[in-house]
Amino acid sequence: MSEAIAIRIRDLHKTFHLGLRRKKVPALLGLDLDVRAGQVFGFLGPNGAGKTTAIKILIGLLRADRGETFLLGRPSAHCRARARVAYLPELPDFYDYLRPGEFLAHCGRLSGLDRDTLRARVPALLERVGLNPAERRPMRKFSRGMLQRVGIAQALLADPELYILDEPMGGLDPIGRRWIKDLLHELGERGKTVFFSSHVLAEAEAVCDEAAFLFRGRLIAQGSLHELLGHEQQQAWEVLVEGEAVREHEAICKLAAEVQVAGGDTLLVLDAEARPEPVVTALAQAGLRLRSVSLRHASLEDVFIRRVEREG
């Protein structure tokens, strides 16, 4: 192995059984995944794709029906495998009557931190996640966003190598989400491996180096952001024209791959290879007014939707 693998998943299968009739709900159907150390890795896919299930198996909360999972080279069912790993559960919830500081100290003791370290680190962390005003309140009085912050704090507590975060931006306001993005970025800069799940592709795109798409329990794409966006779709020019009159000019419309009406204006989307200049010239000759000319970048969302369509 030339590069260290932080997470390895091989042929992972998991089916849930619901109710007395044991109705089958397949969640994972043969998942294979490698996450290299030092990456910020987005584990993406729509709700119900199986992200949380895979993460719970990685952490050892669920048992797989088939397949193997490794954390930092150790089989993940072993509790030792979690020694240098942090986990943020999806929509975390904690004890009702405990204060956040008491809870963090408890978590720290379970992670083997000594008393002096905890005494220094817990208040600093509370400050960092913005919970020091709520320090003396029992956690049952916390809002969703505050609980999410406690969750982040307990993940950061032991300063591990690998972070496994299930929907880290869930339940947070725009400022909170911005903060998480910066945090993930910073962890990446410090050489940590971050494996986070998200169903909001646009937000994930801003932070990850690599991504994998999960859909109905299977991986449908994986690669660096560059690869995923590059291969899938080349950039295309878009020309926005004032009014809808341009639709009568057949010669101009033929230059575009797609003609869309948007908010009273008309958008001409060109072929991937086509240049915009001939269109602009033609528009000028026809006496039509231009609003904008721009280069459209493919987003992860585009890539994902295309892959799903291809899967059928």
Next chain:
Amino acid sequence: MRPILSIAATTFRESIRNRTVLAILVLAAGFIASSLLLAELALDQRVRVLKDWGLFCVAAFGVGLAILMGVNQVHKEVRRKTLYAVLSRPIPRWKYVLGKYAGTALTLLVEVGALAAGLVLLLLLEGAAPDILLLKALLLSLAEILLVAALAVFFASFSSPYLSGFFTLGTFLVGRSVTVLVDLVERIDQASVHAVLKGLVLALPDLVDFNLSTQAVHGIDTPWATVGITALYGLAYATGLLFCSMWIFSRRNLT
């Protein structure tokens, strides 16, 4: 050891601050105090009535709290996923189960201790010196309550909250009347059926000896050796239950 202690301490903190449990304790104290009214009717039997009713309240509320907390501790944490943050750390699950039980037992010790202290105070106010017989009865009552808590944790490690509460209560009630069952089984002629039922009855906890209230009320002494053996039996039974719970819980899917 440190993780187990931390889990126990956290469990203790969380449950000693619990409002519902606090309300039940206040209710229990009210029930014990209500024996003053009953005692009014009893005339010359005042102290006996106080002791009898007081011991009954301690046992009944103690067992109730043991079932409530033992079952709830595990289920609430699974349902609300509070244990994810705990079990995602490098500790094996058996330590979690042990810590949870230790914390629950400590909470019960404090709560039942408070009720017992209330009873003693009441007797002192009535001018009756609490004697060693009452102490023995209270000690075995506490042992029984801790055993019931272990039963609750055991059932909660594999069944739903209502079922585990129901099973625990059922086992407790049957355990209190094991002697009756033994008599019934002895009357069965068919050898194979007899053997199977006898095995089942033997597997049930025998809680008959834990109840010393009659002795305490009527001043019949029970030797310390008997009290000790009964307590040891309870300890052994609870340990066995905890081992089973740890084993089951370690293999469970936590969804």
